[in-house]
Amino acid sequence: MLQQTRSxxxxxxxxxxxxxxxxxxxxxxxQKDCFLLAPGPSLGHVDPRQVKEKVEERxxxxxxxxxxxxxxxxxxxxxxxxDCNLPMINGxxxxxxxxKRGPVVIASSGYTEEHxxxxxxxxxxxxxFCRVLDPLVYPNNNLGRLCENYEFERGTFDxxxxxxCGPSITMETVIYMAVHCGIKNIYAIGWDSGSxxxxxxxxxxxxxxxNRDFEYEMVQKGSGPLYNWLKQKNINLRLISEVSALSDEIxxxxxxxx
Numbered sequence: 001m002l003q004q005t006r007s008x009x010x011x012x013x014x015x016x017x018x019x020x021x022x023x024x025x026x027x028x029x030x031q032k033d034c035f036l037l038a039p040g041p042s043l044g045h046v047d048p049r050q051v052k053e054k055v056e057e058r059x060x061x062x063x064x065x066x067x068x069x070x071x072x073x074x075x076x077x078x079x080x081x082x083d084c085n086l087p088m089i090n091g092x093x094x095x096x097x098x099x100k101r102g103p104v105v106i107a108s109s110g111y112t113e114e115h116x117x118x119x120x121x122x123x124x125x126x127x128x129f130c131r132v133l134d135p136l137v138y139p140n141n142n143l144g145r146l147c148e149n150y151e152f153e154r155g156t157f158d159x160x161x162x163x164x165c166g167p168s169i170t171m172e173t174v175i176y177m178a179v180h181c182g183i184k185n186i187y188a189i190g191w192d193s194g195s196x197x198x199x200x201x202x203x204x205x206x207x208x209x210x211n212r213d214f215e216y217e218m219v220q221k222g223s224g225p226l227y228n229w230l231k232q233k234n235i236n237l238r239l240i241s242e243v244s245a246l247s248d249e250i251x252x253x254x255x256x257x258x
Contacts, residue, residue, distance in 0.1 A: 001101065002061060004028070005077040009104060012127050021128050022157050022180070025104075030182035033060035036191065037068040038170055042241035043190030046255055048072065051189070054258055061183065063174055064103070068190055069095060076103040080174050081126070083109045083119040094124040108163055108173050110134035132163045132172060146171055147222025152229040156180065167215040168193065171226060178235075185236045187258060192244040193219045216245070223247040
């Protein structure tokens, strides 16, 4: 974890309004690199020690997505969670954090915050909660799906805390937070998006499991336009994966070449 993240966490602890917190996070990692660690199979293809070396060498921020946090909690700056496919840790559905060294936690759900809390363990912590405007849940109140309309600019955090539906937590929340925080280079490991390439780097059952296969194909098609939108904003996206089903427009690189 970056030293500045500890300072960010302390400041967030004194804030109670989500908009105030989001405004505070704007450009907090201006022009920094970010390792985006998602729970796809390619996260299991890298050596965590080598990832740690690269993170320290680049003084990069680390954004962990869902179960990726469990493998990389010691270096995580942010943790992004939602209420699907939760880990079950000794009967506890969700994630636990160190009071002193825990990451900034961004939670999201297609439900209201009140209802989403019933899907996690009662003690589940988060710093910011974002409702996702899923067309399947809110047919009369949504912005469509990013992977179909490619209207990425509408969903930036300076415009709205609620999230447009990706579908995909990485597309609808994680990438947007990287943009909001001022990240310059995004190195994604484990963002593979496809049942044909394997769903996760981990094994075992999850709580409130949700796998909608049609979403994989949508994310694959939408990832190219997302990459080009980031390019227009002078933000570089690279995939460290030999199995990712995302668009071929997104460059693939090896960890050792960063």
